[in-house]
Amino acid sequence: MHKDASSEGQIISDNAAFWEDYYQHKRTQSNGxxxxxxxxxxxDLPPGRALELGCSHGDxxxxxxxRGWQVVAVDISAIALKRALAKAVAAGxxxxxxxxxxxLLESFPEEHFDLVTAFFLQxxxxxxxxxxxxQAAGAVAPGGLFLMVDHGAMPPSAExxxxxxxxxxxxxxxxxxxxxxxxWETVYLDSPQREVELPDxxxxxxxxxxxxxxxxxxx
Numbered sequence: 001m002h003k004d005a006s007s008e009g010q011i012i013s014d015n016a017a018f019w020e021d022y023y024q025h026k027r028t029q030s031n032g033x034x035x036x037x038x039x040x041x042x043x044d045l046p047p048g049r050a051l052e053l054g055c056s057h058g059d060x061x062x063x064x065x066x067r068g069w070q071v072v073a074v075d076i077s078a079i080a081l082k083r084a085l086a087k088a089v090a091a092g093x094x095x096x097x098x099x100x101x102x103x104l105l106e107s108f109p110e111e112h113f114d115l116v117t118a119f120f121l122q123x124x125x126x127x128x129x130x131x132x133x134x135q136a137a138g139a140v141a142p143g144g145l146f147l148m149v150d151h152g153a154m155p156p157s158a159e160x161x162x163x164x165x166x167x168x169x170x171x172x173x174x175x176x177x178x179x180x181x182x183x184w185e186t187v188y189l190d191s192p193q194r195e196v197e198l199p200d201x202x203x204x205x206x207x208x209x210x211x212x213x214x215x216x217x218x219x
Contacts, residue, residue: 015125016076016103023079030056034063035119037149041188041212048114051139053104053132054121058084058097064115065096072098072109104132112141118148122167130176137177142217145187148173152191152207170209179213187212 038060047068055061055073057080064071065088075081081099088094100109105127118136121129133148140146153167168176170191189212193205 015123015127018125019077020079023077030059032059034060037210041147042115050115051109051113053118053136055084056080058087061097062088062091062093065093070096072100074100074102076103108135113139114141114144116140116146120149120151122151133177137179140215142215144215146213148211150209152209174211183216185214185216187214
């Protein structure tokens, strides 16, 4: 669905409304586990400052906080953030996590971070995704890690309200980041498969696009 710049205000409104409804009616809880890619690529990193875009119910933010990170956790849904904050308070980790309700079409954190994550930052509502991802990469401090994971194809049994969801190829997304080799080291760039179990017990394979880049210290 195409919308030009003159309708940007409507895009912002629709995006926020879509995700509030999603968390109110479709995703009311989480499994409480951190993302596999987060564990894989950050377990051995020294704790620092992290930015998580699209923090949902806060599972990744809590895992990082438990490991000593100071986390800025951003989501567009106030409902999701309320639940995430409650979990952080219950775990005694709220002092390590700064939850921010932001629409990334309107504003973006101004700080720089040792780790920036963007997991499944894909929306049935049209958003300027390439611009947001470039901002995310730009928020990585020298020596820091940018880590993103996308759906490489439609997840089985996914509830998608957009009739034509887009799943950019790994190379296309990487190109959109403008992550030139003179400034970035490629840690990982691939589309692995992972097996998951659906609510009905059926096991299926999912394709993920994973990009892990480290910003060089000498720029």
